[in-house]
Amino acid sequence: MSLACATVASPAKAGASDSDSQTSASKTSTASKVSGPRVAPLAGKTFTKYVALGDSYSAGPLIPWNSSWCFRSNNNYPSWLATQLGLYYKSGAFTDVTCSSAETTHLTQPQPTPTADLNLANQAPQLDALTLDTDLVTVGLGGNDYSVFGNMVYECPKYRDSDPTGSPCKDHYTVNGVDTLTAALGNTEKNLKRAVKAIRERSPGATIVMVGYPRILPPTGYCPDVVPLADGDYKWGDSLNRRLNLAVSNAAKSIPNVQYVDTYGPGLGHDACAGDAAWVNGQSTNLLAAVSYHPFAAGMKAESSLIYKQLTGSAPNAALKVPAASKQRTSSKTDQDAQKWLRSHPKAVLPTSPKAALPKSP
Secondary structure, three states: OOOOOOOEOOOOOOOOOHHHHHHHHHHHHHOOOOOOOOOOOOOOOOOOOEEEEEOHHHHOOOOOOEEOOOOEEOOOHHHHHHHHOOOOOOOOOEEEOOOOOOOHHHHOOOEEEEOOOOOEEEEOOHHHHOOOOOOEEEEEOOOOHHHHHHHHHHHHHHHHHHOOOOOHHHHHHEEOOEEHHHHHHHHHHHHHHHHHHHHHHHOOOOEEEEEOOOOOOOOOOOOOOOOOOOHHHHHHHHHHHHHHHHHHHHHHHOOOOEEEEOOOHHHOOOOOOOHHHOOEOOOOOEOOOEOOOOEOHHHHHHHHHHHHHHHHOOOOOOOOOOHHHHOOOOOOHHHHHHHHHHHHOHHHHOOOOOOOOEOOOO
16 A cells, blocks of 8 residues: 545545445444455465555565565565465466555556656556466555545644644544545445456456455554654544455455455554554654555565465465575666665655545535
8 A cells, every 4th residue: 555645525436425425434333343254265275376466555665675666575465475375486376566556446547657767657557467367366455545544644643733632633534524534435445346346357266365454553552753643543543444444355245255364453463553563664764674654574474474374274384485585686777776766755655646536525
């Protein structure tokens, strides 16, 4: 997931009505109980062609080592999972098209990405990587739609000083009694349901795994030096995290034989406030570890293990090492340029396409 800002206006993607937005806002209370489809582990099943789709929460910007202008790490959860499944080194067996800034629209439309000369290049639509014989697809998308998380982590800190113990950001985004960010996630859910159907059409025999977003904020307490939200906005921000995961989970339930992997629940004690145990970074970009508010390598490895266990019913071989830790490849000049550029422009993971507007309140 990459994170950005948006303004409150009429729906731009999902075509939802105002009543749809209000209905989605009312679902917040159920978002804390996110569960996916009850699909039995595929014990004994082997995979031969794995494609990873997703945004920066799947790509892993600034986790060594990044390649391409999608800021995609070979230490991300798709690479770990491919290694655990024995596919990473097999020719044609693993394709990772996850890309920082990706929205659900970039499944079917080209995605603009930055370059060192400040021009924009286009990445191919992610669904182009799917084929009839693709037998495993992981999907980590939704956080960039309507820039909900971007508003929360990059805009909300601006309001802390006005009311440090209150919820000034929630108040800002509540218009005529409607929490517009929560409402937007109802439309994100519709986008994800359409995405799952499109994936099934491209790869009808594939096992599809919808991957939830990890926990960013603690259930209690605050760490304003790490995540500078007002105290009351912590609980609200966590509710957005849970509502996004509910959208991902509900998309998985919308057609048969799609799995949902919960990374939020297992992330208890690994939020951005958890110090050395954190799976997700806080406000300070670490040039050799992670962009602000994005997963660390430890979080990526943990997520891959959760996916692997759900797919197979067993834990992965702990001795396996992703190439970044064992057989480091030589980075191309393009990869080196991209890595250097991102370190100077950490917010390059923001969407470069026109911002999708939030649903309008009545």
